[in-house]
Amino acid sequence: MKKATFILLIVILLGASLFVGSGVYNIAATDKHWAITTELIEILKERSIEVRAEDIVVPDDLEDPARIASGAATYEEMCSVCHLAPGAKVTELHQGLYPQPPVLYKDFDEVPDNKDNFWVIKNGIKLTGMPAWGASHSDDEIWALLAFINQLSEMSAEEYRDLTATAENNKGH
Numbered sequence: 001m002k003k004a005t006f007i008l009l010i011v012i013l014l015g016a017s018l019f020v021g022s023g024v025y026n027i028a029a030t031d032k033h034w035a036i037t038t039e040l041i042e043i044l045k046e047r048s049i050e051v052r053a054e055d056i057v058v059p060d061d062l063e064d065p066a067r068i069a070s071g072a073a074t075y076e077e078m079c080s081v082c083h084l085a086p087g088a089k090v091t092e093l094h095q096g097l098y099p100q101p102p103v104l105y106k107d108f109d110e111v112p113d114n115k116d117n118f119w120v121i122k123n124g125i126k127l128t129g130m131p132a133w134g135a136s137h138s139d140d141e142i143w144a145l146l147a148f149i150n151q152l153s154e155m156s157a158e159e160y161r162d163l164t165a166t167a168e169n170n171k172g173h
């Protein structure tokens with residue numbers, strides 16, 4: 001290694017440790033990233049997910065009403081607190097998180113990427129608050145959730161209420 005390169009490397013390392021050690025970086029959720037940082041994180045996230053989700057085999061019955069209904073109660077219990085629901089109020093958890101959880105009945109892609117979304121629900125996303133549900137749920141339960149959220153954008157508040165309430169009853173609560 002050339003002497004100049006070596007010195008440059010030492011300066012960068014020293015600078016990085018000074019930056020970290022000084023505490024000057026604001027880790028607060030209220031201090032938003034620069035646009036370029038957000039852009040880089042997005043690309044990193046997308047590629048990371050795509051590569052890992054590539055070989056997932058999507059079941060062909062995601063539009064089956066029984067499948068959709070069976071994801072309803074789980075969504076209401078475990079996801080709506082962050083991702084909200086048709087007809088429901090904005091939650092404090094949704095407001096306070098950074099990155100803010102997408103509102104799945106509004107922000108979800110029109111042509112959802114089932115492989116990527118399955119992977120995300122199963123494995124979670126580091127440093128975002130999105131949990132890994134695969135630790136507590138079978139693949140089958142995760143597909144049911146996905147079948148349900150794929151329908152959310154077309155669901156009225158009433159339909160949402162009916163579906164989640166019926167599912168609750170079926171569970172014997």
Ligand code: HEC
Nearest residue numbers: 078079082099100101102117120121128129130131133145
């Ligand atoms: C504690 C809050 C929280 C809970 C609870 C939660 N999520 Fe998330 N979820 C997030 C956040 C935050 C993101 C976005 C992360 C990001 O911007 O990269 C996310 C991302 C996602 C995405 C990717 C969406 C997209 O547009 O790429 C899906 C799908 C998803 N969540 C589904 C679910 C499901 C299904 C549940 C319930 C089983 C759930 N989430 C529960 C916080 C949560």
